[in-house]
Amino acid sequence: MNKNGIKALVFDAYGTLFDVHSVIEKCNELFDGKGVEISKTWREKQLEYANLHQIMGNYKSFYQITNHALHYAVKLHDEQLDKRAENELLKAYLQLSTFPEVKDVLTQLQDKKLAVFSNGSHDMLDPLIKQSKITDIFDQIISVDEIKQFKPAVASYKYAAKELKVKPEEVLFMSSNGWDISGAKNYGFHTAWINRQNLPIEEMDMEPTIIYHDLTGILEWK
Structure with missing residues (x-):
């Protein structure tokens, strides 16, 4: 691609x-x-x-x-x-740790539009991101709570694309959750599965575009 x-x-x-x-x-x-x-x-x-x-x-x-x-x-x-x-x-x-590579990787990707898209409601998501010191890196924080449709519902990914003002094929979506990757691929996003646990691919006929063990692999999309 x-x-x-x-x-x-x-x-x-x-x-x-x-x-x-x-x-x-x-x-x-x-x-x-x-x-x-x-x-x-x-x-x-x-x-x-x-x-x-x-x-x-x-x-x-x-x-x-x-x-x-x-x-x-x-x-x-x-x-x-x-x-x-x-x-x-x-x-x-509300005080979860980021994975070790997260801040460094995100900092190197700031020439792209960066967004968080989560099932987390803003009362969880906003304080979590704020305390992690990565708030200013993102252009948008999108919660399914705004539309009240949890991922992997098609409506949730459609809403994210609309909020970002991009076409589905213009998005690379990253998740460590296989079900989330299946949902995003089903909608039309390109997907990068962050397979931190070395799990098999979900049997959903929705294979990820690419697989990485952690977020450092995303740097090739700079």
Whole structure:
């Protein structure tokens, strides 16, 4: 494909720019020895609940979903979630760590239009990006909350393209989530799967345009 035809580099947030499992330390502090398990379940239920709300046509913000998923995860692992622990863990989700290469890579790409496009609602996404010191790098922060259609719904990607004022084929979309890559490819974006966990490609007949192990590979699109 013609890389010069790409006008916008669009990044998913959770798992792509930000390490969702950087909450493990706080989980371990509150629930001794169960941090890995709780974090894993928390993320799985967060994604599951978003999909279920989308399918049922019963939208709730990603902040609400993240809270509900947390409650489920703690119960599943036989722990009790009091208000203090709830607040501390939700606050930790607003302070996730970026992956090590993120800031350096983004800084080198600033001759392109850069955007974040996330299922995260602005009450989660904006403080998260602000605390990470990468706010000024992006031209736009787009949340599905603005249209209340979670990815991978076609309407969500269509909305992002409209907000960016670009055609689908002018976008390279980056995500670490295979389902998100499938959704973006289905809509018509070019896709770069940031396969941080060395997973197999999703069996959706929607193969990514290109695969990288981390974001440093994106530098060839400069």
